[in-house]
Amino acid sequence: MLTPDAVKVAEGDQKTARELEITGQSYAARIIPVADFAGNTAGLVHVMVPPSAYLAIAGQMRLLAIGGGAVALLAGLGFAVVFSGQISKTLLRMIAKMRRLAGGDLDLDFQSDRRIGGEVGQMAEALVHFRESIAEELVLKRERDAAAAHQKAVVDILAEGYDALRRDYNATVASLAELIADISDAAQTINASVAAINGSAHELSQRTENAAATLQETAAALQDLTTSISATAEGARGADAISRDAIGKARSGSQMLGETVRAMGEIDASAGEIARIIHVIDDIAFQTNLLALNAGVEAARAATLAWSPRKCAPLPSAPARRWAPSSRRSRGSQSGSARLPSWPANSRWGWARSTSRPASSTT
Helix, strand or coil, rough: CCCCCHHHHHCCCCCEEEEEEEEEEEEEEEEEEEEECCCEEEEEEHHHHHHHHHHHHHHHHHHHHHHHHHHHHHHHHHHHHHHHHHHHHHHHHHHHHHHHHHHCCCCCCHHHHHHCCCCHHHHHHHHHHHHHHHHHHHHHHHHHHHHHHHHHHHHHHHHHHHHHHHHHHEEEEEEEEHHHHHHHHHHHHHHHHHHHHHHHHHHHHHHHHHHHHHHHHHHHHHHHHHHHHHHHHHHHHHHHHHHHHHHHCCCCCCCCHHHHHHHHHHHHHHHHHHHHHHHHHHHHHHHHHHHHHHHHHHHHHHHHHCCCHHHHCCCHHHHHHHHHHHHHHHHHHHHHHCCCCCCCCCCHHHHHHHHHHHHHCCC
């Protein structure tokens, strides 16, 4: 009855079960190997059991399971119907309270619902907080309405004078805007004028510096000229002394002595003219120093007030016009003093020419 494959499977220590049919009857067969003390397979036990007993037990168990499931289903349905009814009633009651609360009814009692606990208690607790929030909102709304009414009353009282105040304010703002625009334009004009004045002042200061340097050089030249004229005057005074001595010696002479006296008189007149010229030159030097001082003062004022250089340019020309005639008179006097009478070298009056030569050479 055992096939070689079944024997090999049993020897491999693999428990196998299979169904066999003998003489038209089904059996559940299983091969169990039997080992000796050495652990080797000594034999095989082939167990065959008819499955009808098992099938009967399985049928009974199936019936019991179906019956228990049906009873449990019915019991669950019953409990579900009972509890769902209670839950639905509670939910309907909570929904009704919510609608009343939404309608503004704040006198609802949620204590019984809060005692239920669970989700319903949590819903009741949330509705209590919601009711308190609505109550606070209503209080705030009443306060806002009262404040709005008070504000409206104040606005109504002030409405009569507000229109005139608004017109005056708008007119003032418009005037202020025009004034600011005018001030802005004036500021731009002043900025442009200041820039131009700064440029002119800078140019004028440079010209004034140049003029001051020129005046300083002129003053130095006049100082040198004054020194030279002073030396000439000293020579003229020496010549005058010599001429006076010659006049004293020539008193004992004849007509030539008279000519010498007249020549000495001319030299004396020339010396007086030279002294007058020296006085004029001293005045010119003093005026030149004053002109240099005035030029420095005018330069400072011009840098501050941005005067035009044309106002300061004519100042140095006046002393120049006075110097020219004085110089011509000085040259004429010197030329006149140089024109002395001449005598022959072998004349007995040759001493007068030798006496007068130092005066002319010194002059």
